Amino acid sequence: MLQLNYIRENRDAVIERLTVKNFNEVSLIDDLIQLDESRRKIQNESDAIAAEANAAAKQIGDLMRQGKREEAEAIKSKSSGYKEQVKLLTDKLSQIEQELQDKIVQVPNLPHSSVPIGMTAEDNEVVLEDGAVPVLSERALPHWELLAKYDIVDLELGVKVTGAGFPVYKGKGARLQRALINYFLDQAAEGGYMEVQVPILVNESSAFATGQLPDKEGQMYHVGGDDLYLIPTAEVPVTNLYRDSIVKEDQFPIKHCAYTPCFRREAGSYGAHVRGLNRLHQFDKVETVQIVHPEKSYEVLEEMSVYVQGLLKSLELPYRVLRLCGGDMSFTSALTYDMEVFSAAQERWLEVSSVSNFETYQSNRLKVRFKNEEGKMQLAHTLNGSALALPRIVACILENNQTDKGIRIPKVLVPYTGFEYID
Structure with missing residues (x-):
């Protein structure tokens, strides 16, 4: 705000x-x-x-x-x-x-001076690309067919239990999910983030404080009987840990990471681009959040972008970084970088992470303040980044690493999965 x-x-x-x-x-x-x-x-x-x-x-x-x-x-x-x-x-x-x-609350955050002018994702600026795009054989399959072939994710069982967009992970599919979560959390710990385990339901005050309410696009799940909301990202409960707080300047940067399931209604999402794991109502994600001194926030944003890129490199995935244009940014962000991974079987880029600086937009709602050197109260800056969201990472690992022996697991994950191939 x-x-x-x-x-x-x-x-x-x-x-x-x-x-x-x-x-x-x-x-x-x-x-x-x-x-x-x-x-x-x-x-x-x-x-x-x-x-x-x-x-x-x-x-x-x-x-x-x-x-x-x-x-x-x-x-x-x-x-x-x-x-x-x-x-x-x-x-x-x-x-x-x-x-x-x-x-x-109807006024969005002011975009940073570096934000490109544009209306849609087509106007986003490509900052860099890294990694070689794999060349697959003619027999290569999109991930939704690989899920069925190796019986690792059952989309139809999810429909039976809940509805479309709620997959059931099985066997090596479930272990791959767990491996990714643990790997991302371990990497975050090495990066200086303190892990927290937070509620996946939040009250109205929390959802308002980080800008999810008012819910202009109707994307949040509301539990009416208790007036609570299922979180769309761990950013909401983690950042709200500091709501109505006065932090000490020497605490900066405050760094947290959290694994949670995330819930999004994805209203209006239809078509081939949402097949398989491309767009879900429930998915797993490791989130990183920082609360920092205003003078350091853009330096921290760049550091968070590099950190996410390091994860993608370690997973041996070709990726690119986009600076979002004004029309494709979130309501609350001042500057956002999207990280996209190339899906070789689908032959297109898939967003797997967003890293954003909100400046004081969230902290003004949250009332997260600190005393500066002059003894005056000042609003902190808040940032967050997906590190990483799992569904499309899994989709790209499956598609990009399919071989005659099966799906090759990236080397950094083998100690976590206990196997080198899904076969």
Whole structure:
């Protein structure tokens, strides 16, 4: 959530930056500024009346102690309306503050100056590519056929138990999943991330604080009876560990990783591009989260990008890094890098990770603050990155590593799987 004082003091710059995200609702920005002016005016008026009431009360007390009862009663009668005036102003102030809140959550985060202008994924900027694309034989199969061939993931059983998008992993498929999770967690620990195990259901305050609510695209699963939400990513509970907190500056960077299942409705996703493991309603992911000093956040973003690239290299997967354009970025992000892996059997790039800097957009909602060197309270910056989401990693391992002997397991995973091939 943007800070009102920044919007007020930088109106034109805010409007200009938001156009990069294809947000052109200038009237909303002006409404916010006008509401803020009204709020401050009413607050000043209320404070002035309250000060007069306090002064009158002190004067009445002094006169009563001096035995000047008639003078005291006259002042008391004159000031009798103060309380009602303050109440009316307080009610009006509450109404305006609610309007401000309702409107400011409709404004996305400001994109960083390096964000490319564009409308769709086609306008994203390719930052780098790494690794050789494997050349498969004519008999090569897409991963959804490999799942059935080796009986490692059963999509139909998932439909029976729950519905489409909820696969059942079996045998070596389940062990490969577990191997990837443990490998990613071990690598995160080596990278200085402290592992946490967090709830996969969160309350409304948590979902709002990290920007998942209001849910504009209807992608979250809501448990109505308890008014809780299934998490779309571990970013939500992990970042909320620090909600309403004042951290010490010497704690930076705060680094956490967590493995959780993730749940997304994926409303409106249809077609061949969502076959097999390409897009699921439930999937596993290891997430990394950092809370850092504002002066370091873009340096940290680059470090997190390099870290994820290191995982992809170790898995021997060809990948590329994209800087997302304004139209393809999330509502809450200031700058996002997507990492995509090339799926040789599908002959296309698949997103497997996003690494984002939210600057103060989340921390303003979370109220994650620290005292700077001058002793003043300041909002921290928050970042997160998938490290990594499993379904498409599994899909690309299966497709890119198919041989006459079976599916070759990347060397770094063999100590975790206990086998070199799925056959």
